[in-house]
Amino acid sequence: MKKHLSLFFIFIVSIGFSLDVYSGGKLSKNQAAIDVTHYDLRLKVDPYKKTIAGTVQITFMLIAKTDEIEIDLLDQFHVSGTAINGMNLSFKHEGHKILIDNPELELFKSHSLDIKYSGKPPVAKKPPWDGGFTWEKSKDGHPWIAVSCQTNGAYIWYPCKEHPSDKPDGIDISITVPDPVMVVANGLIQSVHPEGDKWTTWHWRTEYPISTYNVNFTAGYFEVVEKTGYILDKPLQMVFYVLPESRNGAEALLNDAEDYLNFYARNFGQYPWMKEKFGLVETPYWGMEHQTINAYGNGYKKTKLGYDFLMFHEMGHEWWGNKLSVADWADYWIHEGIDTYAEALFVEEKYGVEATRNFVNDRYKKNIQNKQAIVPERNTSTGYKTDNDIYYKGAHVLHTLRYLIGDEILRESLKEFINMPKELPHNQTSTAEFISLIHENTGRDIQWFFDQYLYKNDLPTLIVEEEIIKDKKFVNLWWKDEGFKMPLEVAFESFDGKRERRLNLTNSPKRIAIPKKSDLKIDPHDWLLYQIKDSKNEY
Numbered sequence: 001m002k003k004h005l006s007l008f009f010i011f012i013v014s015i016g017f018s019l020d021v022y023s024g025g026k027l028s029k030n031q032a033a034i035d036v037t038h039y040d041l042r043l044k045v046d047p048y049k050k051t052i053a054g055t056v057q058i059t060f061m062l063i064a065k066t067d068e069i070e071i072d073l074l075d076q077f078h079v080s081g082t083a084i085n086g087m088n089l090s091f092k093h094e095g096h097k098i099l100i101d102n103p104e105l106e107l108f109k110s111h112s113l114d115i116k117y118s119g120k121p122p123v124a125k126k127p128p129w130d131g132g133f134t135w136e137k138s139k140d141g142h143p144w145i146a147v148s149c150q151t152n153g154a155y156i157w158y159p160c161k162e163h164p165s166d167k168p169d170g171i172d173i174s175i176t177v178p179d180p181v182m183v184v185a186n187g188l189i190q191s192v193h194p195e196g197d198k199w200t201t202w203h204w205r206t207e208y209p210i211s212t213y214n215v216n217f218t219a220g221y222f223e224v225v226e227k228t229g230y231i232l233d234k235p236l237q238m239v240f241y242v243l244p245e246s247r248n249g250a251e252a253l254l255n256d257a258e259d260y261l262n263f264y265a266r267n268f269g270q271y272p273w274m275k276e277k278f279g280l281v282e283t284p285y286w287g288m289e290h291q292t293i294n295a296y297g298n299g300y301k302k303t304k305l306g307y308d309f310l311m312f313h314e315m316g317h318e319w320w321g322n323k324l325s326v327a328d329w330a331d332y333w334i335h336e337g338i339d340t341y342a343e344a345l346f347v348e349e350k351y352g353v354e355a356t357r358n359f360v361n362d363r364y365k366k367n368i369q370n371k372q373a374i375v376p377e378r379n380t381s382t383g384y385k386t387d388n389d390i391y392y393k394g395a396h397v398l399h400t401l402r403y404l405i406g407d408e409i410l411r412e413s414l415k416e417f418i419n420m421p422k423e424l425p426h427n428q429t430s431t432a433e434f435i436s437l438i439h440e441n442t443g444r445d446i447q448w449f450f451d452q453y454l455y456k457n458d459l460p461t462l463i464v465e466e467e468i469i470k471d472k473k474f475v476n477l478w479w480k481d482e483g484f485k486m487p488l489e490v491a492f493e494s495f496d497g498k499r500e501r502r503l504n505l506t507n508s509p510k511r512i513a514i515p516k517k518s519d520l521k522i523d524p525h526d527w528l529l530y531q532i533k534d535s536k537n538e539y
C-alpha cells in the first residue's frame with residue numbers, strides 16, 4: 001500500500017496530461033443559457049477497432065435567449081448529424097464545440113437534441129488522472145474497457161454541456177459490446193438486449209442528479225458478487241463486478257464496504273443513493289468515484305492500519321462530490337479536502353487519538369506544498385489542479401478548524417453542510433456557503449482563518465523570541481500575519497511538573513515565563529498548520 005500511496009502523490013503532482021482540454025472555466029453566453037435535464041447515451045463500443053459510435057440525446061431547456069446551441073465534444077470525433085425536436089439542422093464542429101443555430105426555440109420548455117457521432121476516443125495514458133479510454137484484456141482474453149474523464153471532462157467521449165454547474169436530473173446509458181462481455185454503469189440495469197452477431201446492448205439508468213464526469217461505464221467479463229447491506233439499519237443492494245482472476249476476496253471487500261458505508265452514514269447522513277445501489281467494478285486503473293459504480297483497481301491492498309484506503313476514499317465521494325457538488329472548480333477542495341479528512345475521523349474512531357495524530361502528520365502535513373492557494377479565483381478549470389494541496393492541505397485546514405471551533409461544532413457543521421438547502425440546485429455549493437455556515441454555527445466571525453488558509457498559499461508565521469534572565473526563560477510569541485489570531489497551546493516542564501497553557505495570540509507579542517532549563521513545546525497535540533520564525537531559524 002505504501003508503494004501505491006507514493007504513486008498517488010507522484011501522479012497528482014507531476015503528470016503531464018496528454019489532452020490539453022479541461023472541465024470548467026467561465027461559461028460562454030450560449031452555454032449559460034442552457035439547462036440540461038437528461039442525457040440518453042446509445043453507443044456501440046468496438047474493442048477490436050477501438051472506436052465508439054452512436055447517438056446521444058440531450059434533453060434541455062433554454063433559460064435565456066441565445067443565438068446558438070453550444071455543446072462540447074472533442075474535435076477528433078466525426079459528427080454526422082444533429083437534430084432538435086426531430087428537425088435536422090446544420091452545425092459547425094470546431095474548437096471542441098458543436099454549434100447549432102437556434103431555430104427560435106421557446107424559453108423554459110423542454111427540447112430534445114440528438115447528436116450522431118463516431119470516432120476513436122483518446123487513450124488514457126495515466127488513468128484516472130489522464131482522461132480517455134483504457135483498452136485492456138482480462139487474463140481469459142476477453143476485452144476489458146474502462147473510461148476516466150474527471151480532469152479533462154466528459155466531452156472527451158460523449159457530447160455534453162461540460163461544466164460542473166450543470167447536473168442533469170438523471171441519465172440513460174445504453175452500451176453495445178461483443179459477447180460475452182457485460183457492461184456496468186450508473187444506477188440500475190434496465191434491460192439486456194441481444195443485437196445478433198454476438199453483440200449485446202446493456203441499458204442502465206439513474207434517476208438521481210449526476211455530474212457529467214460521473215456518467216461512466218466499464219465493460220468486461222465479470223462475475224457478479226452481491227449482498228444486501230444494512231446502512232443505518234436500512235437495506236441496500238451492494239454489488240461488486242469483478243474479473244474471475246480477482247474473485248477471491250470479493251465477499252470480504254463488500255463486508256468492509258458495509259462497515260465503511262456505515263461510518264460515513266453516521267457522520268454525514270444516510271447513503272445518498274439507497275434506491276439504486278452501492279456498486280464497485282474492477283478497473284485496469286486505480287480508482288475513481290463514479291456515482292453508484294466506483295472504479296476499483298486496488299487489488300485488495302490495505303494500509304498498515306488494516307483498511308482499504310482506495311475503496312474508503314472513493315466511497316466517501318458518494319457524499320463529498322457526488323451528493324454535494326461544487327459548481328465551480330475553484331471550490332474543488334470541498335470534494336477532496338473534506339473527503340480526505342474523513343479518513344482521519346475514521347482512523348480516530350477505529351484506532352484512537354494517538355494513531356490519528358501520527359496519521360495527520362504523516363499523510364497530510366508531510367505532503368503539503370503551499371505553492372498556490374487551494375481556493376483560486378472564480379471560474380476556474382480543472383487545469384488549475386496541479387498539486388495535492390486540495391487533498392492534504394484542505395484536510396489539515398479542517399483539522400485546524402476543529403481545534404479552533406471545537407470537535408462537536410465541526411462534526412455537526414459538516415453533516416449539516418451536506419444535507420442543508422443550498423442556494424444552487426442539485427445540492428451544489430461553494431466555499432462562501434461553507435464559511436457562512438461555520439460563522440452561523442459558531443456565532444463568531446473567523447474570516448481571518450479562511451483568508452489565511454484557503455485564499456493564500458503561505459502558511460501563517462509564528463514569531464518566537466527567547467530571552468534568559470537569571471533562572472527564567474522569557475518567551476515572546478506572536479503571529480506575523482496581519483489579522484491572524486489563532487490561539488496556541490504550549491507545554492513546558494515547571495518546578496511542579498508538566499504544564500499546558502492556551503495562549504490567545506495576535507499580532508502583538510505575548511510573553512510567557514518558564515524555567516531556564518525547560519523547553520517550550522508549541523502545539524503539543526499537533527493541531528495547527530503554521531511555520532515558525534525566530535532570530536536564527538525559519539522552518
